[in-house]
Amino acid sequence: MSIARAGAAGEAGNRWAALAALYLAMFMSILDISVVNLALPAIRADLGANDTELEWVLVIYVLAFAAGLLPFGRFGDVLGRGRLFCWGVAGFTLSSLACGLAPDIPTLIASRGVQGLSAAMMVPQVLAIVHVIFSEEEKGRAIGLFGSVSALGAVAGPLVGGVLVSADLFGLGWRPIFLINLPIGLVSVLGALRYLPVLKGDTRQAPDWVGTFLFALAVLALVFPLVEGRQFGWPLWCFVLIGLSAGLAVVFHGLQKRNVRRGRTQLLPVTLTRDPVFVAGVLFIAVFFSAMAGLFFMMAIFLQSGLGLTPLTAGLTLAPHPIGVILASTLSGRFGTRRLAERIVLSTFLVLGALVAVWLLISSGWAPWALLLPLLCLGLGVGTGIPALFQLVLSRVAGVDAGAGSGVLQAFQQIGMAFGIAVQGQIFFQVLGNGAGEAAYRQAAQATLVYPAGVLAGLFALAVVRWAWPSIWHG
DSSP, rough: EEEEEEGGGGGGGHHHHHHHHHHHHHHHHHHHHHTTGGGGHHHHHTTTOOOOHHHHHHHHHHHHHHHHHHHHHHHHHHHHHHHHHHHHHHHHHHHHHHHHTTSSSHHHHHHHHHHHHHHHHHHHHHHHHHHHHHHHHHHHHHHHHHHHHHHHHHHHHHHHHHHHHTTTGGGOOOTTTHHHHHHHHEEEEEHHHHOOOOOOOTTTTTOOOOHHHHHHHHHHOOOOOHHHHHHTOOOOHHHHHHHHHHHHHHHHHHHHHHHHHTTTOOOOHHHTTTOOHHHHHHHHHHHHHHHHHHHHHHHHHOOOOTTOOHHHHHHHHHTTHHHHHHHHHHHHHTTTTTTTTHHHHHHHHHHHHHHHHHHHHHHHTTOGGHHHHHHHHHHHHHHHHHHHHHHHHHTTGGGGGGHHHHHHHHHHHHHHHHHHHHHHHHHHHHTTTTTHHHHHHHHHHHHHHHHHHHHHHHHHHHHHHHHHHHGGGOO
């Protein structure tokens, strides 16, 4: 990819202004993932949504995001990363307006799907653009800010969601959580148009349209029956779709190998699929995020509908988690690439212990304030492990495949999140049934927590094995 700098676009001040525009859009997309959790009860009351429809409000975003990350990362190489970034931010902003004005739940779900695709269009371009427009001396500082912005978005989500829903601005209820994206997106687009240098695409690369379709279809065939199965009583077609998903994944992988032989662009570089450390790391991250995403979907409903907390109070109750993530990420960043295995072991141990503590407190009938310390420990565990996991996985990726490797990592992270929300949503609403009292919600929350706790117990055991006998991961 080549760069054509116009006028002062190459000046240092303009590069940092361009970075602000890029990271503002990243902040908006991260904020939108977590801010919706606190609005779910209000959305259900206003639009008459059932349990499955509430799951889809979250899952459709994550699903579209996951399906789009790989292809849009490659499309940026062809069409130009700056151009695709601006298109993505514009699409995200307009779809946020559609969400905020949605008259019914199907419109909201459809608009959330467009949001997810738009996020997939802009997110892969951000670090790639940073890599191109900054010198080696400045790049470390610029990329370091990426983690801070991500953590800030995670912290702000529960708080902003709680404040906006509780404030009921102009009688709009939950709708301002989406409408707040309008000024943010507008400033980001204008800043990118003003300060980003012209980044020309490589038109010699042809997008893999067949691979894009197969990958998206495989993800949809896996997640759709998981979300809808309980509502339909788990008919045969649910299991057929799950099996079809595995078959489509095999066909997709075969297509990528054929692309190698014919010298065509690969969505998923085959060399990465042959690296046991990369594959194991990506699967580890996907499973880890399946535990975390579903947990906070459940907790948002439990705290408000089960314990009667206001959205603001629920947001404050959940806030120690992202605060812990920021603290641990900042501290663990000082280790660089050192002691990755030990940090992953410590992370899974802390998260497992925190989940057990949350389960015990909920089952014992403790007040919500008692959850603050375990949730802080949960955040410390996540903040310790995620940077180490990402570094471990990306250390296996050659420079020429860095963009693709990052796209694969983020895609499977989102697939894990969609899977976790679907599975834990199934458990929670199945156990809850028609129950309406606090006892029923506590029982449903206890049952749901078995999944993330079981997942983390398994991941902790794998991390210990990886630390004690690292050679077995290398075959």
